[in-house]
Amino acid sequence: MISSIAELISDRIGAMPAGERRAAQTLIANYPLIGLKTVAEFSAAAGVSSPTILRFVARLGFQNYPEFQSTLQDELAAQLQSPASRTLNPPSPNGGAVSPMLEATLDNMRETFRHLSDKQLADIAAKLADRRGKTFLIGGRFTDPLARYMAAHLAIIQPNVFHLAGQESVWRDRLIDMGKRDVLVIFDIRRYQDSLVRFAETAHQRGVQIVLFTDQWLSPIARFARHVIAGRTAVPSAWDSSAALFVVAETLIGAVTRQLEADGAKRIRELESLR
Amino acid sequence: MISSIAELISDRIGAMPAGERRAAQTLIANYPLIGLKTVAEFSAAAGVSSPTILRFVARLGFQNYPEFQSTLQDELAAQLQSPASRTLNPPSPNGGAVSPMLEATLDNMRETFRHLSDKQLADIAAKLADRRGKTFLIGGRFTDPLARYMAAHLAIIQPNVFHLAGQESVWRDRLIDMGKRDVLVIFDIRRYQDSLVRFAETAHQRGVQIVLFTDQWLSPIARFARHVIAGRTAVPSAWDSSAALFVVAETLIGAVTRQLEADGAKRIRELESLR
DNA sequence: CAAAATACGTAACATACGATACAGCGCTCC
DNA sequence: GGAGCGCTGTATCGTATGTTACGTATTTTG
Secondary structure (H helix, E strand, O other), rough: HHHHHOHHHHHHHHOOHHHHHHHHHHHHHHHOHHOOOOOHHHHHHHHHOOOHHHHHHHHHOOOOOOOOOOHHHHHHEEEEEEEHHHHOOOOOOOOOOOOHEEEEEEEEHHHHHHHHOOHHHHHHHHHOOOOOOEOOOOOOOOOOHHHHHHHHHHHHHHOEEEEOOOHHHHHHHHHHOOOOEEEEEEEEOOOOOOOHHHHHHHHHHHOOEEEEEOOOOOOHHHHHEEEEEEEOOOOOOOOOOOHHHHHHHHHHHHHHHHHHHHHHHHHHHHHHOOO | OEEEEEEEEEEEEHHHHHHHHHHOOOOOOOOOOHHHHHHHHHHHHHHHHHHHHHHHHHHOOOOOOHHHHHHHHHHHHHHOOHHHHHEEEEEEEOOOHHHHHHHHHHHHHHHHOOOOOOHHHHHHHHHHOOOOOOEEEEEOOHHHHHHHHHHHHHHHHHEEEEOOOHHHHHHHHHHHHHEEEEEEEHHHEEOOOOHHHHHHHHHHHHHHHHEEEEEOOOHHHHOOOOEEEEEEEOOOOOOOOOHHHHHHHHHHHHHHHHHHHHHHHHHHHHHHHHO
């Protein structure tokens, strides 16, 4: 079974004429980047002419050069999504089914945070800590618990935090309370829910600022969102993992708490005395 | 010092207009591949027009789109040359407040799983997959969302899964439905809730098998529990972290799903057709 | 609330890219 | 040694791509 272009090449390189073989070798030498550049650059690097490059990719079975490039990109994408596969096997300390799941989850978190700057988180935290407006939280089928989790914390350190639960008609009616100063935190990963998208759109039209927690393929809500947090969700399981988003949520909770420290501490003391 | 385009983006994303921010988000979401495609494809993926993409790369300081692409390719080349650098300690690309939180969380997970044997997880999974009895889930103030999350998944692959919500009196009355063959999954971390402890005790007396998710100091419920999962919760924040428990929950969900594969798949198909 | 500034998209444009036709060269096999 | 075949490069063509100008919508500011 041939899965990568690199294999395909080494399989057929024997049956190639000299010029095309040089093209093949140059591509293998610094795979796959040369293949993503233009035909002219590729040909220059290989020391052959453009048509030779084109004949080369044609011999590999591609209809045209763009098709060849797309395949290379897809290959690269698959590689980049699962860094674990590249790490020359972390020799699993306990060999069972646990390890791959844990490793994938840890990778997901690292990857998620790699693309998440302090500044971005700080901006969102500032927005959530801004007490001039209300904060609403809602999630999809599997992610609503994350919304609840976040709401449970935020509601303690500041007033006007609401988790939208129950039937669609119930929370849709609450749109009437939402305005420019309010923030709506939405959790939505595949398969994206129409009801949430519609809800987000309406809220957006009312000027509500949306903070979206989604997966790397971005829920359609992203187009209405002020802030988008894209978490990695792929794990060796039948389900997607929300763990990375969960950790981002916890990080945000911590950041908001820090910002509200003064007021928050006072509030917490008050709450304590209420018990 | 800004070394990668990704950092450059997260540095300036705050100062961008809406459209360009969408472009930035889509690029970050599946970095860097979108940026290697054509302007048209990029714009389509981001849901904006081509000029917006060009203005976006211009704002990042590039003279034209090809220059932007070249930089991305160079970056990719450097990454591909040294795969290890990605996984072995990403030398914290953002040195701010994010990193300690993330690092602590990752440590918590590793520690949690270090004391968790495959066998233990397999036993619990087997118990949860045993369809002769019912499964109840409940959690404390901050952990109830974890119970919900788990219930949302388990309820799909098997019948008789119930999340206990609402007022204490409501779920206490449901004790009457619980017996020897049933399983009660409880999430309880500091500060442990009396109501939950009492509930667990009664359930235990009725012969219910208890699976407890708690922190490393062990909730008093541990006395009654058949299985105890102790997760690390310490993070540099005002709150404890439930992330490690969350990952254990996801792992269990995966394990149960695998055990029920045959029946579960049939169930899922049925559910699909119900929509 | 009005006016100015900024941002965004549509559409036309120019360029650079991939594709193709053709000619020259070398190699192989009578 | 000559004829035929195959491989390669040059030059040209059509097109897809990046670019720019302009009008409209939206937001911001006084």
